[in-house]
Amino acid sequence: MHDTGTDRDICDRSVVFSRCRGKKYSVGASDTEIKIGHTTAYSGPVSAFGAGGRTLVAYFKMVNEAGGINGRRVNVISLDDAYSPPKTVEQTRKLVEDQEVLLIYGVSGTPTNSATQRYLNGKGVPQILIATGASKFNNPKDFPWTMPFWPSNGLEQKIYVDYILKIKPEAKIAVLYANDDYGKDHLDGIKAALGANPGSKASIVAELSYETSDPTIDSQIVNLKASGADVFICASTGKFAAQAIRKAHEIGWSPLKFLTNASSSVSAVLKPAGLENSVGVMTAAFLKAPNDPVWANDKDVKDYVEFMKKWNSQDNPNDFYATVAYVNAAMLRHVLESSGDDLTRDNVMKQVANIHDVRLPLHLPHVVLKTTPQDFNAFRSLQLQRFDGEKWTDVD
Structure with a gap:
């Protein structure tokens, strides 16, 4: 039963921007749910990226079982784009216009993100924590809704x-x-x-x-x-x-x-x-390698390996794409938690533009994350490594 003429009516009609008992929402968010859109290559020439998509979905299944984000269930809708820009456009339109997601998150690849950047910015839909280091994506002035999350x-x-x-x-x-x-x-x-x-x-x-x-x-x-x-x-x-x-x-x-x-x-x-x-x-x-003996007793690594066994046993915990997805999902979790009850697209972008000294699991100890409204590049340093036949080892 609705209270005629109150904000409750507005909330129930699911308009693009709502105020519900002091809470703020854009389309894709509510008292009970946060809808996240994602595409990656589950098929095609870089189908290995699929391990990342499966890990992302599994991560938020774990989060939801533990109570979600501020009491809200995170609904990750992950679609196959086959690393094909036209397919990425098609699937992204479906996520934004049909599924009405709050934001697009973590899409892998420069050409795929390039294909949707203007569309998403034109509609004011956050395109955040995308897995590409191309310089064109760090342009808050011309593309204020796009934020990369990969070393440039x-x-x-x-x-x-x-x-x-x-x-x-x-x-x-x-x-x-x-x-x-x-x-x-x-x-x-x-x-x-x-x-x-x-x-x-x-x-x-x-x-x-x-x-x-x-x-x-x-x-x-x-x-x-x-x-x-x-x-x-x-x-x-x-x-x-x-x-x-x-x-x-x-x-x-x-x-x-x-x-x-x-x-x-x-x-x-x-x-x-x-x-x-x-x-x-x-x-x-920029990541700890789970199979590197130097991290054998590291809590982050142990937690990650246990997570993979329980939530995504299909993929190898040592798969780089799975490891990256786990870490990046933790960053999305931080952004959503920081957004609190203001789950508007504007506030999401405010959070990703103000990352300060956030420590993510599995990042190497010296990796520093920092963004400003003028500079969305979060990574400032990397560790040179050499492969020894079994694992990556640090080079001074």
């Missing part, structure tokens, strides 16, 4: 270039990159880092791209070897990173190799490439 590609490539200049001052660098926003942004990051050292004799001697629909990148690896490069930076998604490592080994090319951290999963990338073939590969990390 520029920061990552600067770490690689700084290390290269230290140990190979005259390095000849070969780059393989995806012919999309993701790969091009990494390539730009390499060039910017080299450009910041004008006296250096290191240079890019070859750069070749691939299409996500390509079956292999074997010919690119053969041609990159022919360039005479002694350093190889692979700015690709996981499937092609595995192919690159394997093919380089097959043709006897042994440059110093770097993989972007998005393709550093031991189980999804290095194992298919051949663990023995991957020895010496480097990356820039």
